[in-house]
Amino acid sequence: MNFQYIQILFIYLLLICKRIYNSKFLPCDEKDKKVLLMFKYGVIDPFGVLSSWSAKQNCCQWPGMLCENTTGKVTGLNLTCPRIYPVYGNDNKLHCLSGELNVSYFSLKLGNNDFSIIHYHGQGENSSNNLHHLDLSYNDNLKADHMLHWISNLSSLQYLDLTGINLQEKTNWLQLVTLLPSLSQLYLRHCGLWDIYPSLQYANFTALEVLDLSNNDFFPDKLPNWIFNFSCRIAALILSENSLQGQLPRTFPHFQSLESLLLDQNALSGSIPNWVGQLEKLNKLDSLPLLNILNSRIPLEPSEKFWKFISNQVGNLVMYNSSINGSISNVLFNSKVLMLNSNNFRGNVPRISPNVTLLDLSNNSLSGSISHFLCGQTKEKNNLKYLDLSHNVLSGEIPNCWIHWKSLEYINLEGNNFRGQIPYSISNLSNLVSFSLFNNRLSGEVPVSLKNCKKLRILNLGENKFSGAISNWVGQNIIAF
Secondary structure (H helix, E strand, O other): OOHHHHHHHHHHHHHHHHHHHHHHHOOOOHHHHHHHHHHHHHEEOOOOOOOOOOOOOOHHHOOOEEEOOOOOOEEEEEOOOOOOOOOOOOOOOOOOOEEEEEEOOOEEEOOOOEEEEEEEOOOOOOOHHHOOEEEOOOOOOOOOOOHHHHHOOOOOOOEEEOOOOOOOOOOOHHHHHOOOOOOOEEEOOOOOOOOOOOOOOOOOOOOOOEEEOOOOOOOOOEOOHHHHOOOOOOOEEEOOOOOOEEOOOOOOOOOOOOOEEEOOOOEEOOOOOHHHHHOOOOOOEOOOOOOOOOOOOOEEOOOHHHHHHHHHHOOEEEOOOOEEEEEOOOOEEOOOEEEOOOOEEEEOOOEEOOOOOEEEOOOOEEEEOOHHHHHOOOOOOOOOOEEEOOOOEEEEEOOOOHHHOOOOOEEEOOOOEEEEOOOHHHHHOOOOOEEEOOOOEEEEOOOHHHHHOOOOOEEEOOOOEEOOOOOOOOOOOOEEO
């Protein structure tokens, strides 16, 4: 290593150390300190959260403070109140900040406190015009009389979270938030909103990427047209738990950048259009981050293009207790988690890739043998841990191919029409914990080889035609039915 290289490396390390030192010890701006001390004395702080805020200390070292590394200017506050869940009632906020709040600085994270009044400062160096992040979520007693009106003037605001604040009387909420030219993330969950403007064709969002309107009171109303006509690059759209009615549009909406779409807990009808399978960036289709199809009345018979999209792009798929029907015999599933129970799927059990760890197809109308499913996938190691095919109309003998499924921990085949004997290869499942064959037409003796399943704890063989004595090993650390 030459000397010149060592010099450059040494200078580089000095610059890093200086930056770290500045970020920790650079004095904060005195004007900022005065404003912050006024903020401290203006709020109610029963547990002394701000007790260490002292005029003798560097305010950049105060808890919750965000400062610029090179100038010492205060850029934001993060005083989100941690939640304490009581036995009864709402969150306990006796330990949180309350009183009056002065809005200033670039970033304010004050969620789950108990502020009641907001003072807006529109002029000056620390003007709210510079505010880019505002989180007032779950300040339940916050008076929202004029809040959205002054918020609509925050031209630099990029992030706004008013979750849990009662905006029930704000009939023009949509017009006001569309006045924010820089807004990219908007969270209005559980705000008591009731008008979603179903006849409005277009909402003038210019930079919006995330819109969360879940758990409001849009009832009874249909999906609005403006939701499908964004000119901006919307990435996440969350409309869960609103009792919305109507159908998804048949034509392809302006969703080229969409990654998450949540419509669960509504009253939608009609079929799911093919464009759902054409969303190139929608990389998952499941109950949490993206599209929910559960507890729904949507009659869906998915197309080949839809299932191809599922196989290629969806990591976790949850579609249960809905009106989904059609044959899935020729579908190859690749999602890690597949919860497809309580639908009306027909045909044979579909094929799965080694990527699948959970497969739940219970309470459907699947029929025929499962030999092709168990015995036709032997080239690659399977990683399936959970298999539930209960309460279908599957029939034939249970094939003797379980040696290829050694990762299985849970098997439920109850409520079908299986006949014959329990196959010997089940004894190869050394990880098996629960095994149910309840209510089939199985016969013969219970194989002693099952004792090789050392981790087996639940064994349900009831409502069959087994003969012979139950071996002594059953009952040793096993709950048998």
